[in-house]
Amino acid sequence: MTDQDPDTAHSRKPNPGTPFPSKPVSDIESTPHPAASETAFGSLKEMHAYMRLAREWDLRFEKMFRTGALSKWYSSVGNEATTVASACAIEAGDSLLTLHRDSGAILRHYLDINALLPGILPQVPAIREPMGGDSKQRFLRLTCQMLGREHGFSSGHERSYHYNLFEEEWGLFHIGMISHLGSMIPVAAGTAFAYQQQGSDRVAINFIGEGATSTGDFHEALNIASVWKLPFILVIENNRWAFSTPTSQQYACDHLADRALGYGIPGVQVDGTDAEAVLSVMQTAVARARAGDGPTLVEAMLGRHRGHSEGDDSLQQVPEQELQQYVEQDPLDLVEKRLIDGGVFSRAWIDEVRERCASLVTNTVDQAMSMPEPDVHQPRSIYAD
């Protein structure tokens, strides 16, 4: 996959009016995705590998934070089912907008895990094609980005997930976050607007926490997107807490998904710890968007596993029992249990996947740590020219 010819790959054609590459709209109506129904465990195996990689990624940075090697870290632990499954539902050419707990979506969307860890997905039919291009380079640069290195996507100018990665030749359009919650929702809808305007069937997905649903931009963007029927999926990662604020102090409705009614669009609440359930919901939403039927609001129910950011004491606000419940419903445990119970994977293979993911992360972090810091004298323009 990594040596694919850019010209035949999922290249975005910037000319307005030219339909976007890959499948025509009429091909995509089957829902859920064939891979999910036909080979019951195929999708699970694939999601498992990426979820594990995402988990090891986070554990590694959490550890670096604890040892003082990193000044700040927002953990994605617990969000992997939602983020990986969502990224499995999109394709090259689609745009992805992430927040601070979406390493799963980023890793799934950027990387061909088989290229990084040969044989890790032996006989699995892909739910989706892996992203073309050089996965190794991307993974290293991503790691450098987390560590503020010159080789990172922002050359040290921006923190962790606050960056963009556009590789037009591969159809990779990832826009990272700014800190201001809610702000990227209209921007995500805007990328969907570009697709609609260009006659493409590509879609945009954007992740937000349940806290960001209180912002004006949440409303303004969803309203315009629904009036304009933009191919846009907004995924709320409802982990029940925003920093130290519980949902009871954030909103008064029963389900955030119910807000969809106020926009005349579908709203779905899904168990966000269940990768298969999320995949199915997201595939339906994506198919709907590709077919020109407009946005979907997805509320993935998660639980808080970590503090707001590592090292703060915000977890103290979460009642112990509640926390335990969330930790017990670990999405990785769930997926691994299913694979073992279904007789698909042995515990040994599960362990091996974990080991291999962990060493990949460790090696890459080590490599990134040895790379240069940004040159403080290098000017950086505020204007494009």
Next chain:
Amino acid sequence: MTDQDPDTAHSRKPNPGTPFPSKPVSDIESTPHPAASETAFGSLKEMHAYMRLAREWDLRFEKMFRTGALSKWYSSVGNEATTVASACAIEAGDSLLTLHRDSGAILRHYLDINALLPGILPQVPAIREPMGGDSKQRFLRLTCQMLGREHGFSSGHERSYHYNLFEEEWGLFHIGMISHLGSMIPVAAGTAFAYQQQGSDRVAINFIGEGATSTGDFHEALNIASVWKLPFILVIENNRWAFSTPTSQQYACDHLADRALGYGIPGVQVDGTDAEAVLSVMQTAVARARAGDGPTLVEAMLGRHRGHSEGDDSLQQVPEQELQQYVEQDPLDLVEKRLIDGGVFSRAWIDEVRERCASLVTNTVDQAMSMPEPDVHQPRSIYAD
């Protein structure tokens, strides 16, 4: 009413923790208001008089606009049932926040029409107590405000409905609009917050057009108000057009009232041309708010009668048949027909009410026109001290 002692009237007690005057919460549970059910035509007669006054008010200023005596006018014609009935549902001590088509609410809330036109409401039991204080002075100042006179509430510094009138001794708390649509929704909720904080049972109502439902402030304010259970009623005057933009380009849901579900509060759609229907809905909403049960979203369905502002050509966007339908459903015709059909009023009395309201407006406008313009050399501070 006008010579009531301020001390015994509906005075606001600014001390936090002191419950607000007038009825205790438990007295107000009957819904709809007794006046509406017991004396079937009583409320209608009262609303009729104020609706007529509001209509003549607008017609007079429309005419002044056409003759060039006024540089701009936003007409409230067609909104009177909603605005007058809503103002009938509140009392002294409540706060009222209006937009540009709410003369009906202002006139109903400010004035004792019997004081201005003695005998115009002969045997009608009041739906609500008229506002205490000097109605004549208020009406003159209001007129001066519309005409940019020194004697207006803003001494010519602010246009038409962009002013406040606070008369604490009478419990009159009216906050006018700023131009930025949606901006006053949180401010209105804030007055409700003050009541809640002070342990008072007073409520806030705020009018907006359906266009303002697309703003971020609509969402942020309703969300906070519902989480905090603020005594707040938001009335959408859905006249199907925002300037030249039809609802199909403003929102994609079936009913704006459905947005209430997303806030966990009641949402009611009502025929906004039917004063009695609006009164009943508003009385329920107000009772709910007084009882501490939180906000209500009311969507009053109206129709566009006039251009966005007088003299523009925005009415051209409204299909002729649609316009005609709205004009045929004139809320004043409706109320007058009911009164005549019910054998309550003769056509002659209806005509007399109109005549008397019209001359009251004309005389007051004439008086205001003869009053001084603002002194351009008079400084005006930007800071309170």
Next chain:
Amino acid sequence: MQTDTSTESDDTLYIDAISAALADEMRADPSVVLMGQDIAGHGGAFKITRGFLEEFGDQRVRNTPIAESGTIGIAIGSSMLGIKPVVEMQFADFISCGFNQIVNVAAKMYWRTKHPVPLVIRLPGGGGMGAGAFHSQNIENWFLHTPGLKVVSPAYSGDAYRLLRAAIRDPNPVLYFEHKFLYRRERSPLQTAPVPDRILGESSILRSGTDITTVSWGWMTHRTLEAAEILSQEGIEVEVIDLPVLSPLDHRGIIASVEKTQRAAIIHEATCTGGFGAEIAARICDEAIWSLDAPVRRITYPDSPPPFHKGLEASRIPSPERICSELRQLLDV
């Protein structure tokens, strides 16, 4: 709107120059899309896009819901994927409702990510129409103080036309302040010069003089020229510099003129404190201090909102008379 006005034409109304620039650029580049409230069938509050719906269709001329932040955010996202959005604020004042998208998303995007955001926001601003506190503000310095934005403020039809086309071609977010008072009052020829493909700093000496330099933009340039005419009859020769582009600022041009005349005043309609007049004064006092032979004066709106009453408003906006008297003071005459 009907004719291609990129060739020279005489005496075009300022408002028509804006319409023409939009139409010509839409014809030249199919990725240009207009968004705004009431811009489609109605042609916008000022009718600048009248006829556009018919010519360009409802995909390229988009009525938006009343949601400045959402609209600007959508414009930003689309601009990152090949669309060139031009967003109309119904009045410049309403930009405050989309402020965060501009200052934090659009302005910082290129610096943060090296990803261009070619985006134009049109802002009908300024006073003189008795339109009150929320339809008359001059708020350019909020954006001039935000790195990453370009800001344009044409005083003439020709600049309005040329700079709007250039703004659309520029790969950066450009705030295009158009002055409502000039819409139907300013009328001058469009230029034949080819339209540049980006906004660069420009200052233009509209009248050369030896006694004092004035710096102004938008409507105030016209009033300053009136003042210069009056003073000329008194034997005072004012060098009148107009800034059609405020950011990037061509401060070299200003400094050179002040070095010649040795005196300077800045005239703007925006309120005084913290305004852009201060920036220009500060640059003069840093770089041309040794040339100065008089205090550097700002002639501006007082620090208060625009009043509704026309007489009140008129008393606040710098008038040719007030400009004359302040300049006379600086010249000690």
Next chain:
Amino acid sequence: MQTDTSTESDDTLYIDAISAALADEMRADPSVVLMGQDIAGHGGAFKITRGFLEEFGDQRVRNTPIAESGTIGIAIGSSMLGIKPVVEMQFADFISCGFNQIVNVAAKMYWRTKHPVPLVIRLPGGGGMGAGAFHSQNIENWFLHTPGLKVVSPAYSGDAYRLLRAAIRDPNPVLYFEHKFLYRRERSPLQTAPVPDRILGESSILRSGTDITTVSWGWMTHRTLEAAEILSQEGIEVEVIDLPVLSPLDHRGIIASVEKTQRAAIIHEATCTGGFGAEIAARICDEAIWSLDAPVRRITYPDSPPPFHKGLEASRIPSPERICSELRQLLDV
């Protein structure tokens, strides 16, 4: 928070001074209500309101949803009916999401309607912590250029305490910029002087000198003092003026000092163009031009967003060394 700190106490941390001012004012006036994200049980992102929930209860210490505009709007409305709200922004940068409520509703309310809006917004701002583009900005001039707001920017614990109490008592909307870098680094005595009941312009000469006047606020005042110390050893005596209050501005104090020293520099952490340093320079060049014996210089952040990397960030913020070298230049030494 536990003790009434309105009496003199030695060496209070800046952050504790803020907590103490809030607590003391809440004790003194039951209409004071706090609103902000995570301020209740969690005590806020910086723990400034730790223990407040327990002492004052959840009616007066309100966690809000993540909705800056809605929250500020609610604060405005309540303040018009007798509540005195203090709104905490989690970071100053997020104020852009509530911008319209401040500049159009709060700032103009008194001028428009003669109705006071006693409201405080606390804005933890500034850089130096490696917190990146959206948690480090210095945006005071957006508000200084908006008539009707008061703006405070204390550099010392004593001022932080006194001015926060005064801000809460002031009948106007006050933006209270507190500097995150100083939270746990600045430590000095609180004052015994009675707390005033409103914010008035103040400038304070922290070090008197004869050679050049500097004007600064917040963190930069500390760095300027360091520079003055260094220069003093070289025989250069800097008069260091701190502005704990930016609006209203005590420009008399500044002018008087410049008339004495004949030279001036303004040091601020905000970006340069269109910033408040320009305002101060402009006033000096209008009112003290004849005294000036050197260019008026601004020493500021460059015109770009704050970088995340600590080394990159450090290279942008005016350092004592950079201040020294610029001042030496102005003194031609």
